[in-house]
Amino acid sequence: MRTSASTLTSTPDAIAHAPGKLILSGEHSVLYGAPALAMAIAQYTEVWFQPLSPGEGLKTAFQNLSAGASYPLKMLGNFKSSLDQRFDQFLRGDLEVHKILTRPDDLAVYTLASLLQDAAESQDGEITGIGAVGHLPAPGQLGSRSDLSIGAGMGSSAAVVAATTVLFETLLDRPKTLEERYKRVRFCERLKHGKAGPIDASAVVRGGLVKVNGTSVEVPQVPKDHGLLKGDGWYWVLHGSPESGTGDCVAAVRKAHGHDTPLWDDFAACTHALEDALVTAASPKEAIQENQRLLERIGVVPEAAQRFIQDLGAQGATAKICGAGSVTGDFGGAMLVHWNDHEAMTQFMAQHPSLAWSRLQMAERGAAAGPAPRRNDQEQTQ
Template sequence: MSINAITKPHDATGARAPGKLILSGEHSVVYGAPAVVVAIERYIELWFTPLHKTGGLQTAFETLAPRSFYPFDILKGFRDSLDRRFDEFMRGDLPVQKILKRPDDLAIYTLTSLLPMLPAPGGTGGPPLPIPGQLTSRSEMPLGAGMGSSAAVVAATIVLYEHLLGLPQSAEDRFKKVRFCERLQHGKGSAIDASAVVFGGANRVQGEDIRPIGLTDDHSLKTSDGWYWVIHGRPEASTGECVAQVRLRHGQDTQLWQAFGDCTTKLETVLETNGDPREVIRENQSLLEQIGVVPVASARFAKAVQVTGGAAKISGAGSVKGEQGGAMLVYHPNAEAMTELMKAYPDREWDRLTIAQKGAELMPANTQEPSMAAQ
């Protein structure tokens, strides 16, 4: 994906966080089963440029929403209102997709989560308020397609404002904050996305337990040999909607979730031995079709991959309506066959899977700011 950019203004500061792909365990992780997730080298970047006389924050987020302005004096009330909307969701009075009114609300809410850490006005040890200015973003991943874009926005916001406000945190504290803030996007979610965007690399996630998966330097995942991601359209249903629908239909089916867990355990064994993952990927896809999160078009694509000698599965929540399933994981040992296959899908974005070894971090000093910078 090409990104148009201009030279970064000297006073702009940026942070970035990687996206993610779930290799196994989406949906089942909510019911206590393990999951395997990798951070990928596709990033969401967030930039801050000071605008000292504005008295608040102006957002100009690429592909998210029109410019908006958030005065500082409303931030606490804004945070409290979103907390109340989440409580309404938990009571069953509000659908998950109605918690946030605007896509950039999530970044501003994340900023408000840092406010209790600031000294009181007139105190010492740091600035009493956030710095007025503009937040600008750009993304190397499609939003809402199962690649962890909302968690990446939260993680990048936290790292950026840790730096701007002089409030450094540990990776573990960042992880907790990402999970807390991201609940507004997904409702009752898991630790999968937060683990990828904060810690980077490849991780096994089960409940609150996060464990790095050791991969040798010549591992196919490390060398991007045979592993791909394909965006099979943007799902019509949000992650929260999918999780809620699956819970309604299959939440009490312990045998089903055990089958998902067994599938993930098999994949872990394959990864540890750098073996052929095609059989277990196909099994995983079959289970995802069983719970109803694989749209017809996405199922057809997985079959097309299999016919040519590869394996594919939904990687993320999928969708419970429409034709688009979002991100899909593909393993194909024949690069030429994969390239030839994708010629039949010219509108699908795809690439080799490259693991991001680091999670959210400040942007390097010589990095360019997105072309949407304040004029």
């Protein structure tokens, strides 16, 4: 059900959610023409809007992200323009990418401003605040909570953009197609990473398993009883926050291996092998191990992360890092673990109480209105 723009309340209709993502295979190699395989995960970001008393402007309250910020409603147009200008400075080489956004809340508010601008332009108007477009009550609070770790390769920024997009599609009564949402997420997320590829946007918008090859996006189907759909035998582990940013890792790999075509062909073959294993319910062990060996070869798996994966392997599990990894420090970020012995996994992780982990379950649906699905079987340690 859609909420009328003139009767917005803080009911569940004024909330939306989006899943995170993990790259299962193809990180780095996707930049050299190889395919990448990713999946939406049942770890969610929720975003909601709640009206406030007159005169309070737009306020943010993002759990575990910031202390909140205030944005004058009449300045949303100028706010968006200023970030667009900062992005242009980045493109010219005059500004570092991490300086485009000055506050953690900026990305969600930019998404809102871009949606309002769309609505205003369709009415030959200007962005002058929420109350000026669609007659939404103003001011209000834009709030968020998330299960996703920041900067760990779990698609946290794409998820907040996708959830914000769906939320205000509903409130403005301007629904978008999946392709339009996908383009919106890529457009807004470019402020976070400098260039937003198709992987994160495809996964959080479409849900399920996605295979990206250049500009094409496929949606492979796994069997209905697959462990990924049930959260059975698959896990994610957060092996600390990588010391190197994605850009640093990409630059280091490009310098050392950018022209090694046979290497990227090996990555492509590995991705195809993992896809085949998943869609046929065959053992993924060999493909995961080969992917990890290739990632170690390009130098993005810190030694401490390698030892952790080796220790898992010695116990019978199979694991790899997911995402850019790191070229400095000890931590590798998000990891994929396949182990059909849940008790053994629990006992192993009990030896690493500082690491967050959970069953890995595919989110079959992408960004949508309403609160995020709740899982009762989730086990996690922080």
